[in-house]
Amino acid sequence: MPSVSIAPSDPVYAALDLGTNNCRMLVARPTHDGFRVVDAFSRITRLGEGLAASGMLSDAAMDRTVTALRACADKMARNRVTRARLVATEACRRAANCDSFAQRVKVETGLELEIISAKDEAGLALGGCSSLMRPDYPWALVFDIGGGSTELIWVRNNADAPQVRGVVSLPLGVVTLAEQVGEALHNPAGYAVTVAQIATRLAAFEAEHAITARLLMGEVQMLGTSGTVTTLAALHLNLERYDRSLVDGLDLRLADIAAVTTSLLGMSASERVAHPCIGTERADLVIAGCAILEAMCRLWPLSSLRVADRGVREGILLSMMRQDGVWARAE
Structure with missing residues:
Protein backbone atom coordinates (compact mmCIF):
# COMPACT_ATOMS: atom_id res chain seq x y z
CA MET A 1 0.00 0.00 0.00
CA PRO A 2 1.49 3.41 -0.94
CA SER A 3 2.92 5.59 1.81
CA VAL A 4 0.99 8.78 2.55
CA SER A 5 0.94 11.41 5.27
CA ILE A 6 -2.39 11.51 7.06
CA ALA A 7 -3.30 14.89 8.53
CA PRO A 8 -5.25 15.26 11.79
CA SER A 9 -8.07 16.84 9.78
CA ASP A 10 -8.59 13.70 7.72
CA PRO A 11 -11.90 11.85 8.17
CA VAL A 12 -12.72 9.73 11.18
CA TYR A 13 -14.44 6.46 10.26
CA ALA A 14 -16.83 4.24 12.22
CA ALA A 15 -17.76 0.65 11.41
CA LEU A 16 -20.54 -1.09 13.32
CA ASP A 17 -21.47 -4.76 13.09
CA LEU A 18 -24.81 -5.63 14.68
CA GLY A 19 -25.07 -9.38 14.86
CA THR A 20 -27.37 -11.92 16.43
CA ASN A 21 -25.36 -11.94 19.65
CA ASN A 22 -23.07 -8.91 19.66
CA CYS A 23 -23.07 -5.21 18.88
CA ARG A 24 -19.53 -4.13 18.02
CA MET A 25 -18.05 -0.93 16.67
CA LEU A 26 -14.64 0.43 15.76
CA VAL A 27 -13.77 4.10 15.31
CA ALA A 28 -10.55 4.67 13.38
CA ARG A 29 -8.35 7.17 11.57
CA PRO A 30 -6.40 6.21 8.45
CA THR A 31 -2.62 5.81 8.72
CA HIS A 32 0.04 5.50 6.06
CA ASP A 33 -0.55 1.76 5.68
CA GLY A 34 -3.97 1.05 7.16
CA PHE A 35 -5.81 2.54 10.10
CA ARG A 36 -5.44 3.23 13.81
CA VAL A 37 -8.32 2.42 16.13
CA VAL A 38 -9.15 5.41 18.33
CA ASP A 39 -12.23 4.02 20.06
CA ALA A 40 -14.18 0.78 20.26
CA PHE A 41 -17.38 -0.68 21.62
CA SER A 42 -18.50 -4.25 22.21
CA ARG A 43 -21.54 -5.51 24.05
CA ILE A 44 -23.46 -8.78 23.99
CA THR A 45 -27.09 -7.83 23.35
CA ARG A 46 -28.58 -11.18 22.25
CA LEU A 47 -30.68 -9.43 19.59
CA GLY A 48 -31.62 -12.80 18.09
CA GLU A 49 -32.71 -14.38 21.37
CA GLY A 50 -35.82 -16.47 20.71
CA LEU A 51 -35.86 -15.56 17.02
CA ALA A 52 -35.62 -19.15 15.80
CA ALA A 53 -38.87 -20.04 17.55
CA SER A 54 -40.89 -16.86 16.99
CA GLY A 55 -39.52 -15.36 13.79
CA MET A 56 -39.55 -11.99 15.56
CA LEU A 57 -37.13 -9.81 17.49
CA SER A 58 -38.40 -9.70 21.06
CA ASP A 59 -39.12 -6.44 22.87
CA ALA A 60 -36.47 -7.20 25.50
CA ALA A 61 -33.83 -7.96 22.89
CA MET A 62 -34.64 -4.79 20.95
CA ASP A 63 -34.52 -2.73 24.16
CA ARG A 64 -31.05 -4.08 25.01
CA THR A 65 -29.82 -3.45 21.50
CA VAL A 66 -31.18 0.09 21.24
CA THR A 67 -29.43 0.90 24.52
CA ALA A 68 -26.15 -0.39 23.08
CA LEU A 69 -26.66 1.50 19.82
CA ARG A 70 -27.34 4.70 21.74
CA ALA A 71 -23.94 4.27 23.43
CA CYS A 72 -22.38 3.79 19.97
CA ALA A 73 -24.03 6.98 18.72
CA ASP A 74 -22.58 8.87 21.69
CA LYS A 75 -19.09 7.54 20.94
CA MET A 76 -19.44 8.52 17.29
CA ALA A 77 -20.43 12.03 18.28
CA ARG A 78 -17.60 12.40 20.78
CA ASN A 79 -15.06 11.23 18.20
CA ARG A 80 -16.55 13.49 15.50
CA VAL A 81 -17.02 10.65 13.08
CA THR A 82 -17.30 11.93 9.52
CA ARG A 83 -18.17 8.70 7.73
CA ALA A 84 -19.80 5.55 9.03
CA ARG A 85 -21.28 2.30 7.85
CA LEU A 86 -23.55 0.44 10.23
CA VAL A 87 -24.48 -3.07 9.14
CA ALA A 88 -26.92 -5.59 10.60
CA THR A 89 -26.71 -9.27 9.77
CA GLU A 90 -28.53 -12.56 10.32
CA ALA A 91 -30.99 -11.63 13.08
CA CYS A 92 -32.26 -8.66 11.10
CA ARG A 93 -32.27 -10.63 7.85
CA ARG A 94 -34.56 -13.24 9.37
CA ALA A 95 -36.84 -11.21 11.64
CA ALA A 96 -40.29 -10.34 10.33
CA ASN A 97 -40.20 -7.10 12.32
CA CYS A 98 -36.73 -5.99 11.21
CA ASP A 99 -38.03 -2.92 9.34
CA SER A 100 -39.87 -1.58 12.37
CA PHE A 101 -36.80 -2.25 14.50
CA ALA A 102 -34.56 -0.35 12.09
CA GLN A 103 -37.02 2.55 12.14
CA ARG A 104 -37.02 2.56 15.94
CA VAL A 105 -33.22 2.62 15.93
CA LYS A 106 -33.24 5.63 13.60
CA VAL A 107 -35.75 7.53 15.71
CA GLU A 108 -34.17 6.77 19.10
CA THR A 109 -30.46 6.89 18.21
CA GLY A 110 -30.17 8.71 14.89
CA LEU A 111 -28.35 5.72 13.41
CA GLU A 112 -29.37 4.15 10.10
CA LEU A 113 -28.83 0.40 9.93
CA GLU A 114 -28.01 -1.31 6.65
CA ILE A 115 -29.25 -4.90 6.57
CA ILE A 116 -26.75 -6.74 4.39
CA SER A 117 -26.93 -10.09 2.64
CA ALA A 118 -25.01 -13.14 3.80
CA LYS A 119 -22.81 -12.83 0.71
CA ASP A 120 -21.94 -9.22 1.53
CA GLU A 121 -21.27 -10.19 5.14
CA ALA A 122 -18.89 -12.91 4.01
CA GLY A 123 -17.09 -10.49 1.68
CA LEU A 124 -16.59 -7.96 4.46
CA ALA A 125 -15.29 -10.65 6.83
CA LEU A 126 -12.81 -11.78 4.18
CA GLY A 127 -11.73 -8.20 3.53
CA GLY A 128 -11.07 -7.69 7.21
CA CYS A 129 -8.93 -10.77 7.78
CA SER A 130 -7.33 -11.53 4.39
CA SER A 131 -4.03 -9.92 5.43
CA LEU A 132 -3.50 -12.95 7.69
CA MET A 133 -3.66 -15.39 4.79
CA ARG A 134 -0.38 -17.11 4.00
CA PRO A 135 0.75 -16.38 0.42
CA ASP A 136 2.34 -19.82 -0.04
CA TYR A 137 -1.08 -21.54 -0.14
CA PRO A 138 -3.03 -21.10 -3.39
CA TRP A 139 -6.41 -21.76 -1.75
CA ALA A 140 -8.06 -20.76 1.52
CA LEU A 141 -11.16 -21.82 3.39
CA VAL A 142 -12.27 -18.83 5.44
CA PHE A 143 -15.16 -19.02 7.90
CA ASP A 144 -17.05 -16.80 10.32
CA ILE A 145 -19.13 -18.46 13.05
CA GLY A 146 -21.65 -15.84 14.11
CA GLY A 147 -24.55 -15.76 16.50
CA GLY A 148 -27.22 -16.55 13.93
CA SER A 149 -25.36 -17.96 10.95
CA THR A 150 -22.05 -19.36 9.78
CA GLU A 151 -20.46 -18.14 6.57
CA LEU A 152 -17.86 -20.16 4.65
CA ILE A 153 -15.84 -18.65 1.82
CA TRP A 154 -13.77 -20.62 -0.70
CA VAL A 155 -10.96 -18.35 -1.85
CA ARG A 156 -8.39 -18.45 -4.63
CA ASN A 157 -5.37 -16.82 -3.01
CA ASN A 158 -3.94 -14.77 -5.87
CA ALA A 159 -1.01 -12.41 -5.41
CA ASP A 160 -3.00 -9.28 -6.29
CA ALA A 161 -6.13 -9.92 -4.26
CA PRO A 162 -8.07 -12.94 -2.97
CA GLN A 163 -10.75 -14.09 -5.39
CA VAL A 164 -13.96 -15.49 -3.92
CA ARG A 165 -14.90 -18.71 -5.71
CA GLY A 166 -17.76 -19.78 -3.47
CA VAL A 167 -19.81 -18.64 -0.48
CA VAL A 168 -22.33 -20.49 1.65
CA SER A 169 -24.26 -19.25 4.67
CA LEU A 170 -25.71 -21.80 7.06
CA PRO A 171 -28.55 -20.53 9.29
CA LEU A 172 -26.68 -21.95 12.26
CA GLY A 173 -24.73 -19.82 14.69
CA VAL A 174 -23.89 -20.14 18.35
CA VAL A 175 -27.19 -18.61 19.49
CA THR A 176 -29.48 -20.41 17.05
CA LEU A 177 -27.78 -23.76 17.56
CA ALA A 178 -27.79 -23.46 21.35
CA GLU A 179 -31.49 -22.63 21.28
CA GLN A 180 -32.35 -25.44 18.85
CA VAL A 181 -30.38 -28.22 20.52
CA GLY A 182 -30.51 -27.09 24.14
CA GLU A 183 -29.03 -29.23 26.87
CA ALA A 184 -28.36 -32.11 24.47
CA LEU A 185 -25.24 -30.20 23.37
CA HIS A 186 -23.77 -30.71 26.81
CA ASN A 187 -23.71 -34.50 26.81
CA PRO A 188 -21.38 -36.58 24.64
CA ALA A 189 -24.09 -38.33 22.62
CA GLY A 190 -26.04 -35.16 21.84
CA TYR A 191 -22.89 -33.27 20.95
CA ALA A 192 -21.73 -36.04 18.59
CA VAL A 193 -25.11 -36.15 16.82
CA THR A 194 -25.07 -32.37 16.41
CA VAL A 195 -21.57 -32.37 14.92
CA ALA A 196 -22.55 -35.10 12.44
CA GLN A 197 -25.69 -33.21 11.39
CA ILE A 198 -23.73 -30.01 10.76
CA ALA A 199 -21.10 -31.89 8.76
CA THR A 200 -23.89 -33.29 6.58
CA ARG A 201 -25.12 -29.76 5.88
CA LEU A 202 -21.61 -28.76 4.79
CA ALA A 203 -21.29 -31.65 2.35
CA ALA A 204 -22.89 -29.75 -0.55
CA PHE A 205 -20.25 -27.01 -0.31
CA GLU A 206 -17.53 -29.66 -0.39
CA ALA A 207 -19.10 -31.37 -3.39
CA GLU A 208 -19.41 -28.10 -5.31
CA HIS A 209 -15.81 -26.99 -4.81
CA ALA A 210 -13.85 -30.25 -4.31
CA ILE A 211 -12.03 -28.74 -1.34
CA THR A 212 -10.78 -32.08 -0.04
CA ALA A 213 -8.92 -32.79 -3.27
CA ARG A 214 -7.01 -29.50 -2.92
CA LEU A 215 -6.47 -30.22 0.76
CA LEU A 216 -4.85 -33.58 0.01
CA MET A 217 -2.42 -31.82 -2.32
CA GLY A 218 -1.39 -29.48 0.51
CA GLU A 219 -2.84 -26.41 -1.22
CA VAL A 220 -5.39 -25.23 1.35
CA GLN A 221 -5.15 -23.09 4.47
CA MET A 222 -7.96 -22.44 6.95
CA LEU A 223 -8.65 -19.05 8.48
CA GLY A 224 -11.31 -18.53 11.13
CA THR A 225 -12.80 -15.28 12.38
CA SER A 226 -15.28 -15.58 15.23
CA GLY A 227 -15.65 -15.47 18.98
CA THR A 228 -15.49 -19.25 18.97
CA VAL A 229 -11.98 -19.50 17.55
CA THR A 230 -10.61 -16.58 19.56
CA THR A 231 -11.99 -18.11 22.76
CA LEU A 232 -10.48 -21.50 21.93
CA ALA A 233 -7.15 -19.81 21.18
CA ALA A 234 -7.19 -18.00 24.53
CA LEU A 235 -7.97 -21.25 26.34
CA HIS A 236 -5.18 -23.06 24.48
CA LEU A 237 -2.73 -20.36 25.57
CA ASN A 238 -3.98 -20.62 29.18
CA LEU A 239 -4.53 -16.86 29.28
CA GLU A 240 -5.74 -15.47 32.58
CA ARG A 241 -7.16 -12.52 30.66
CA TYR A 242 -7.96 -12.24 26.97
CA ASP A 243 -5.14 -10.59 25.00
CA ARG A 244 -5.84 -9.84 21.33
CA SER A 245 -2.14 -9.36 20.55
CA LEU A 246 -1.46 -13.00 21.49
CA VAL A 247 -4.51 -14.46 19.75
CA ASP A 248 -4.76 -12.62 16.43
CA GLY A 249 -2.72 -14.54 13.85
CA LEU A 250 -2.13 -17.57 16.08
CA ASP A 251 -1.92 -20.95 14.33
CA LEU A 252 -3.90 -23.62 16.17
CA ARG A 253 -3.27 -27.27 15.32
CA LEU A 254 -6.36 -29.42 15.02
CA ALA A 255 -5.03 -31.48 17.94
CA ASP A 256 -4.99 -28.29 20.02
CA ILE A 257 -8.59 -27.52 19.06
CA ALA A 258 -9.65 -31.06 19.96
CA ALA A 259 -7.91 -30.85 23.34
CA VAL A 260 -9.55 -27.54 24.26
CA THR A 261 -12.95 -28.78 23.08
CA THR A 262 -12.62 -31.91 25.22
CA SER A 263 -11.73 -29.74 28.19
CA LEU A 264 -14.75 -27.49 27.63
CA LEU A 265 -17.10 -30.45 27.32
CA GLY A 266 -15.80 -31.69 30.66
CA MET A 267 -16.52 -28.40 32.44
CA SER A 268 -19.69 -27.69 34.35
CA ALA A 269 -21.71 -24.60 33.49
CA SER A 270 -20.38 -22.85 36.60
CA GLU A 271 -16.79 -23.66 35.63
CA ARG A 272 -17.31 -22.13 32.19
CA VAL A 273 -18.84 -19.03 33.76
CA ALA A 274 -15.90 -18.71 36.13
CA HIS A 275 -13.28 -18.91 33.38
CA PRO A 276 -11.97 -15.39 32.66
CA CYS A 277 -11.86 -15.98 28.89
CA ILE A 278 -15.45 -17.28 28.75
CA GLY A 279 -17.61 -15.63 31.40
CA THR A 280 -21.35 -15.50 31.95
CA GLU A 281 -22.32 -14.17 28.53
CA ARG A 282 -20.52 -16.88 26.53
CA ALA A 283 -20.82 -19.85 28.88
CA ASP A 284 -23.95 -21.25 27.25
CA LEU A 285 -22.77 -20.56 23.69
CA VAL A 286 -19.18 -21.76 23.51
CA ILE A 287 -20.11 -25.45 23.18
CA ARG A 310 -10.72 -9.25 13.05
CA GLY A 311 -13.48 -9.44 10.49
CA VAL A 312 -16.54 -7.49 9.36
CA ARG A 313 -15.73 -4.21 11.12
CA GLU A 314 -12.19 -4.14 9.79
CA GLY A 315 -13.50 -5.03 6.34
CA ILE A 316 -15.92 -2.10 6.48
CA LEU A 317 -13.20 0.34 7.54
CA LEU A 318 -10.80 -0.78 4.81
CA SER A 319 -13.48 -0.65 2.12
CA MET A 320 -14.57 2.88 3.08
CA MET A 321 -10.99 4.15 3.19
CA ARG A 322 -10.24 2.49 -0.14
CA GLN A 323 -13.31 4.11 -1.69
CA ASP A 324 -12.20 7.50 -0.37
CA GLY A 325 -8.70 7.05 -1.78
CA VAL A 326 -6.93 7.83 1.48
CA TRP A 327 -3.89 5.80 0.41
CA ALA A 328 -3.77 7.08 -3.17
CA ARG A 329 -1.50 10.08 -2.56
CA ALA A 330 1.91 8.39 -2.70
CA GLU A 331 4.83 10.31 -1.30
Whole structure:
Protein backbone atom coordinates (compact mmCIF):
# COMPACT_ATOMS: atom_id res chain seq x y z
CA MET A 1 0.00 0.00 0.00
CA PRO A 2 1.49 3.41 -0.94
CA SER A 3 2.92 5.59 1.81
CA VAL A 4 0.99 8.78 2.55
CA SER A 5 0.94 11.41 5.27
CA ILE A 6 -2.39 11.51 7.06
CA ALA A 7 -3.30 14.89 8.53
CA PRO A 8 -5.25 15.26 11.79
CA SER A 9 -8.07 16.84 9.78
CA ASP A 10 -8.59 13.70 7.72
CA PRO A 11 -11.90 11.85 8.17
CA VAL A 12 -12.72 9.73 11.18
CA TYR A 13 -14.44 6.46 10.26
CA ALA A 14 -16.83 4.24 12.22
CA ALA A 15 -17.76 0.65 11.41
CA LEU A 16 -20.54 -1.09 13.32
CA ASP A 17 -21.47 -4.76 13.09
CA LEU A 18 -24.81 -5.63 14.68
CA GLY A 19 -25.07 -9.38 14.86
CA THR A 20 -27.37 -11.92 16.43
CA ASN A 21 -25.36 -11.94 19.65
CA ASN A 22 -23.07 -8.91 19.66
CA CYS A 23 -23.07 -5.21 18.88
CA ARG A 24 -19.53 -4.13 18.02
CA MET A 25 -18.05 -0.93 16.67
CA LEU A 26 -14.64 0.43 15.76
CA VAL A 27 -13.77 4.10 15.31
CA ALA A 28 -10.55 4.67 13.38
CA ARG A 29 -8.35 7.17 11.57
CA PRO A 30 -6.40 6.21 8.45
CA THR A 31 -2.62 5.81 8.72
CA HIS A 32 0.04 5.50 6.06
CA ASP A 33 -0.55 1.76 5.68
CA GLY A 34 -3.97 1.05 7.16
CA PHE A 35 -5.81 2.54 10.10
CA ARG A 36 -5.44 3.23 13.81
CA VAL A 37 -8.32 2.42 16.13
CA VAL A 38 -9.15 5.41 18.33
CA ASP A 39 -12.23 4.02 20.06
CA ALA A 40 -14.18 0.78 20.26
CA PHE A 41 -17.38 -0.68 21.62
CA SER A 42 -18.50 -4.25 22.21
CA ARG A 43 -21.54 -5.51 24.05
CA ILE A 44 -23.46 -8.78 23.99
CA THR A 45 -27.09 -7.83 23.35
CA ARG A 46 -28.58 -11.18 22.25
CA LEU A 47 -30.68 -9.43 19.59
CA GLY A 48 -31.62 -12.80 18.09
CA GLU A 49 -32.71 -14.38 21.37
CA GLY A 50 -35.82 -16.47 20.71
CA LEU A 51 -35.86 -15.56 17.02
CA ALA A 52 -35.62 -19.15 15.80
CA ALA A 53 -38.87 -20.04 17.55
CA SER A 54 -40.89 -16.86 16.99
CA GLY A 55 -39.52 -15.36 13.79
CA MET A 56 -39.55 -11.99 15.56
CA LEU A 57 -37.13 -9.81 17.49
CA SER A 58 -38.40 -9.70 21.06
CA ASP A 59 -39.12 -6.44 22.87
CA ALA A 60 -36.47 -7.20 25.50
CA ALA A 61 -33.83 -7.96 22.89
CA MET A 62 -34.64 -4.79 20.95
CA ASP A 63 -34.52 -2.73 24.16
CA ARG A 64 -31.05 -4.08 25.01
CA THR A 65 -29.82 -3.45 21.50
CA VAL A 66 -31.18 0.09 21.24
CA THR A 67 -29.43 0.90 24.52
CA ALA A 68 -26.15 -0.39 23.08
CA LEU A 69 -26.66 1.50 19.82
CA ARG A 70 -27.34 4.70 21.74
CA ALA A 71 -23.94 4.27 23.43
CA CYS A 72 -22.38 3.79 19.97
CA ALA A 73 -24.03 6.98 18.72
CA ASP A 74 -22.58 8.87 21.69
CA LYS A 75 -19.09 7.54 20.94
CA MET A 76 -19.44 8.52 17.29
CA ALA A 77 -20.43 12.03 18.28
CA ARG A 78 -17.60 12.40 20.78
CA ASN A 79 -15.06 11.23 18.20
CA ARG A 80 -16.55 13.49 15.50
CA VAL A 81 -17.02 10.65 13.08
CA THR A 82 -17.30 11.93 9.52
CA ARG A 83 -18.17 8.70 7.73
CA ALA A 84 -19.80 5.55 9.03
CA ARG A 85 -21.28 2.30 7.85
CA LEU A 86 -23.55 0.44 10.23
CA VAL A 87 -24.48 -3.07 9.14
CA ALA A 88 -26.92 -5.59 10.60
CA THR A 89 -26.71 -9.27 9.77
CA GLU A 90 -28.53 -12.56 10.32
CA ALA A 91 -30.99 -11.63 13.08
CA CYS A 92 -32.26 -8.66 11.10
CA ARG A 93 -32.27 -10.63 7.85
CA ARG A 94 -34.56 -13.24 9.37
CA ALA A 95 -36.84 -11.21 11.64
CA ALA A 96 -40.29 -10.34 10.33
CA ASN A 97 -40.20 -7.10 12.32
CA CYS A 98 -36.73 -5.99 11.21
CA ASP A 99 -38.03 -2.92 9.34
CA SER A 100 -39.87 -1.58 12.37
CA PHE A 101 -36.80 -2.25 14.50
CA ALA A 102 -34.56 -0.35 12.09
CA GLN A 103 -37.02 2.55 12.14
CA ARG A 104 -37.02 2.56 15.94
CA VAL A 105 -33.22 2.62 15.93
CA LYS A 106 -33.24 5.63 13.60
CA VAL A 107 -35.75 7.53 15.71
CA GLU A 108 -34.17 6.77 19.10
CA THR A 109 -30.46 6.89 18.21
CA GLY A 110 -30.17 8.71 14.89
CA LEU A 111 -28.35 5.72 13.41
CA GLU A 112 -29.37 4.15 10.10
CA LEU A 113 -28.83 0.40 9.93
CA GLU A 114 -28.01 -1.31 6.65
CA ILE A 115 -29.25 -4.90 6.57
CA ILE A 116 -26.75 -6.74 4.39
CA SER A 117 -26.93 -10.09 2.64
CA ALA A 118 -25.01 -13.14 3.80
CA LYS A 119 -22.81 -12.83 0.71
CA ASP A 120 -21.94 -9.22 1.53
CA GLU A 121 -21.27 -10.19 5.14
CA ALA A 122 -18.89 -12.91 4.01
CA GLY A 123 -17.09 -10.49 1.68
CA LEU A 124 -16.59 -7.96 4.46
CA ALA A 125 -15.29 -10.65 6.83
CA LEU A 126 -12.81 -11.78 4.18
CA GLY A 127 -11.73 -8.20 3.53
CA GLY A 128 -11.07 -7.69 7.21
CA CYS A 129 -8.93 -10.77 7.78
CA SER A 130 -7.33 -11.53 4.39
CA SER A 131 -4.03 -9.92 5.43
CA LEU A 132 -3.50 -12.95 7.69
CA MET A 133 -3.66 -15.39 4.79
CA ARG A 134 -0.38 -17.11 4.00
CA PRO A 135 0.75 -16.38 0.42
CA ASP A 136 2.34 -19.82 -0.04
CA TYR A 137 -1.08 -21.54 -0.14
CA PRO A 138 -3.03 -21.10 -3.39
CA TRP A 139 -6.41 -21.76 -1.75
CA ALA A 140 -8.06 -20.76 1.52
CA LEU A 141 -11.16 -21.82 3.39
CA VAL A 142 -12.27 -18.83 5.44
CA PHE A 143 -15.16 -19.02 7.90
CA ASP A 144 -17.05 -16.80 10.32
CA ILE A 145 -19.13 -18.46 13.05
CA GLY A 146 -21.65 -15.84 14.11
CA GLY A 147 -24.55 -15.76 16.50
CA GLY A 148 -27.22 -16.55 13.93
CA SER A 149 -25.36 -17.96 10.95
CA THR A 150 -22.05 -19.36 9.78
CA GLU A 151 -20.46 -18.14 6.57
CA LEU A 152 -17.86 -20.16 4.65
CA ILE A 153 -15.84 -18.65 1.82
CA TRP A 154 -13.77 -20.62 -0.70
CA VAL A 155 -10.96 -18.35 -1.85
CA ARG A 156 -8.39 -18.45 -4.63
CA ASN A 157 -5.37 -16.82 -3.01
CA ASN A 158 -3.94 -14.77 -5.87
CA ALA A 159 -1.01 -12.41 -5.41
CA ASP A 160 -3.00 -9.28 -6.29
CA ALA A 161 -6.13 -9.92 -4.26
CA PRO A 162 -8.07 -12.94 -2.97
CA GLN A 163 -10.75 -14.09 -5.39
CA VAL A 164 -13.96 -15.49 -3.92
CA ARG A 165 -14.90 -18.71 -5.71
CA GLY A 166 -17.76 -19.78 -3.47
CA VAL A 167 -19.81 -18.64 -0.48
CA VAL A 168 -22.33 -20.49 1.65
CA SER A 169 -24.26 -19.25 4.67
CA LEU A 170 -25.71 -21.80 7.06
CA PRO A 171 -28.55 -20.53 9.29
CA LEU A 172 -26.68 -21.95 12.26
CA GLY A 173 -24.73 -19.82 14.69
CA VAL A 174 -23.89 -20.14 18.35
CA VAL A 175 -27.19 -18.61 19.49
CA THR A 176 -29.48 -20.41 17.05
CA LEU A 177 -27.78 -23.76 17.56
CA ALA A 178 -27.79 -23.46 21.35
CA GLU A 179 -31.49 -22.63 21.28
CA GLN A 180 -32.35 -25.44 18.85
CA VAL A 181 -30.38 -28.22 20.52
CA GLY A 182 -30.51 -27.09 24.14
CA GLU A 183 -29.03 -29.23 26.87
CA ALA A 184 -28.36 -32.11 24.47
CA LEU A 185 -25.24 -30.20 23.37
CA HIS A 186 -23.77 -30.71 26.81
CA ASN A 187 -23.71 -34.50 26.81
CA PRO A 188 -21.38 -36.58 24.64
CA ALA A 189 -24.09 -38.33 22.62
CA GLY A 190 -26.04 -35.16 21.84
CA TYR A 191 -22.89 -33.27 20.95
CA ALA A 192 -21.73 -36.04 18.59
CA VAL A 193 -25.11 -36.15 16.82
CA THR A 194 -25.07 -32.37 16.41
CA VAL A 195 -21.57 -32.37 14.92
CA ALA A 196 -22.55 -35.10 12.44
CA GLN A 197 -25.69 -33.21 11.39
CA ILE A 198 -23.73 -30.01 10.76
CA ALA A 199 -21.10 -31.89 8.76
CA THR A 200 -23.89 -33.29 6.58
CA ARG A 201 -25.12 -29.76 5.88
CA LEU A 202 -21.61 -28.76 4.79
CA ALA A 203 -21.29 -31.65 2.35
CA ALA A 204 -22.89 -29.75 -0.55
CA PHE A 205 -20.25 -27.01 -0.31
CA GLU A 206 -17.53 -29.66 -0.39
CA ALA A 207 -19.10 -31.37 -3.39
CA GLU A 208 -19.41 -28.10 -5.31
CA HIS A 209 -15.81 -26.99 -4.81
CA ALA A 210 -13.85 -30.25 -4.31
CA ILE A 211 -12.03 -28.74 -1.34
CA THR A 212 -10.78 -32.08 -0.04
CA ALA A 213 -8.92 -32.79 -3.27
CA ARG A 214 -7.01 -29.50 -2.92
CA LEU A 215 -6.47 -30.22 0.76
CA LEU A 216 -4.85 -33.58 0.01
CA MET A 217 -2.42 -31.82 -2.32
CA GLY A 218 -1.39 -29.48 0.51
CA GLU A 219 -2.84 -26.41 -1.22
CA VAL A 220 -5.39 -25.23 1.35
CA GLN A 221 -5.15 -23.09 4.47
CA MET A 222 -7.96 -22.44 6.95
CA LEU A 223 -8.65 -19.05 8.48
CA GLY A 224 -11.31 -18.53 11.13
CA THR A 225 -12.80 -15.28 12.38
CA SER A 226 -15.28 -15.58 15.23
CA GLY A 227 -15.65 -15.47 18.98
CA THR A 228 -15.49 -19.25 18.97
CA VAL A 229 -11.98 -19.50 17.55
CA THR A 230 -10.61 -16.58 19.56
CA THR A 231 -11.99 -18.11 22.76
CA LEU A 232 -10.48 -21.50 21.93
CA ALA A 233 -7.15 -19.81 21.18
CA ALA A 234 -7.19 -18.00 24.53
CA LEU A 235 -7.97 -21.25 26.34
CA HIS A 236 -5.18 -23.06 24.48
CA LEU A 237 -2.73 -20.36 25.57
CA ASN A 238 -3.98 -20.62 29.18
CA LEU A 239 -4.53 -16.86 29.28
CA GLU A 240 -5.74 -15.47 32.58
CA ARG A 241 -7.16 -12.52 30.66
CA TYR A 242 -7.96 -12.24 26.97
CA ASP A 243 -5.14 -10.59 25.00
CA ARG A 244 -5.84 -9.84 21.33
CA SER A 245 -2.14 -9.36 20.55
CA LEU A 246 -1.46 -13.00 21.49
CA VAL A 247 -4.51 -14.46 19.75
CA ASP A 248 -4.76 -12.62 16.43
CA GLY A 249 -2.72 -14.54 13.85
CA LEU A 250 -2.13 -17.57 16.08
CA ASP A 251 -1.92 -20.95 14.33
CA LEU A 252 -3.90 -23.62 16.17
CA ARG A 253 -3.27 -27.27 15.32
CA LEU A 254 -6.36 -29.42 15.02
CA ALA A 255 -5.03 -31.48 17.94
CA ASP A 256 -4.99 -28.29 20.02
CA ILE A 257 -8.59 -27.52 19.06
CA ALA A 258 -9.65 -31.06 19.96
CA ALA A 259 -7.91 -30.85 23.34
CA VAL A 260 -9.55 -27.54 24.26
CA THR A 261 -12.95 -28.78 23.08
CA THR A 262 -12.62 -31.91 25.22
CA SER A 263 -11.73 -29.74 28.19
CA LEU A 264 -14.75 -27.49 27.63
CA LEU A 265 -17.10 -30.45 27.32
CA GLY A 266 -15.80 -31.69 30.66
CA MET A 267 -16.52 -28.40 32.44
CA SER A 268 -19.69 -27.69 34.35
CA ALA A 269 -21.71 -24.60 33.49
CA SER A 270 -20.38 -22.85 36.60
CA GLU A 271 -16.79 -23.66 35.63
CA ARG A 272 -17.31 -22.13 32.19
CA VAL A 273 -18.84 -19.03 33.76
CA ALA A 274 -15.90 -18.71 36.13
CA HIS A 275 -13.28 -18.91 33.38
CA PRO A 276 -11.97 -15.39 32.66
CA CYS A 277 -11.86 -15.98 28.89
CA ILE A 278 -15.45 -17.28 28.75
CA GLY A 279 -17.61 -15.63 31.40
CA THR A 280 -21.35 -15.50 31.95
CA GLU A 281 -22.32 -14.17 28.53
CA ARG A 282 -20.52 -16.88 26.53
CA ALA A 283 -20.82 -19.85 28.88
CA ASP A 284 -23.95 -21.25 27.25
CA LEU A 285 -22.77 -20.56 23.69
CA VAL A 286 -19.18 -21.76 23.51
CA ILE A 287 -20.11 -25.45 23.18
CA ALA A 288 -22.36 -24.64 20.22
CA GLY A 289 -19.43 -22.89 18.56
CA CYS A 290 -17.21 -25.89 19.22
CA ALA A 291 -19.74 -28.18 17.53
CA ILE A 292 -19.82 -26.03 14.38
CA LEU A 293 -16.03 -25.81 14.27
CA GLU A 294 -15.58 -29.53 14.88
CA ALA A 295 -17.92 -30.32 11.98
CA MET A 296 -15.72 -28.25 9.69
CA CYS A 297 -12.52 -29.81 11.02
CA ARG A 298 -13.96 -33.29 10.58
CA LEU A 299 -14.93 -32.64 6.96
CA TRP A 300 -11.72 -30.76 6.14
CA PRO A 301 -8.97 -32.09 8.46
CA LEU A 302 -6.30 -29.48 7.78
CA SER A 303 -3.18 -29.51 9.88
CA SER A 304 -3.86 -26.12 11.44
CA LEU A 305 -6.21 -23.16 11.66
CA ARG A 306 -5.12 -19.54 11.70
CA VAL A 307 -7.10 -17.43 14.18
CA ALA A 308 -8.28 -13.96 13.19
CA ASP A 309 -9.46 -11.51 15.81
CA ARG A 310 -10.72 -9.25 13.05
CA GLY A 311 -13.48 -9.44 10.49
CA VAL A 312 -16.54 -7.49 9.36
CA ARG A 313 -15.73 -4.21 11.12
CA GLU A 314 -12.19 -4.14 9.79
CA GLY A 315 -13.50 -5.03 6.34
CA ILE A 316 -15.92 -2.10 6.48
CA LEU A 317 -13.20 0.34 7.54
CA LEU A 318 -10.80 -0.78 4.81
CA SER A 319 -13.48 -0.65 2.12
CA MET A 320 -14.57 2.88 3.08
CA MET A 321 -10.99 4.15 3.19
CA ARG A 322 -10.24 2.49 -0.14
CA GLN A 323 -13.31 4.11 -1.69
CA ASP A 324 -12.20 7.50 -0.37
CA GLY A 325 -8.70 7.05 -1.78
CA VAL A 326 -6.93 7.83 1.48
CA TRP A 327 -3.89 5.80 0.41
CA ALA A 328 -3.77 7.08 -3.17
CA ARG A 329 -1.50 10.08 -2.56
CA ALA A 330 1.91 8.39 -2.70
CA GLU A 331 4.83 10.31 -1.30
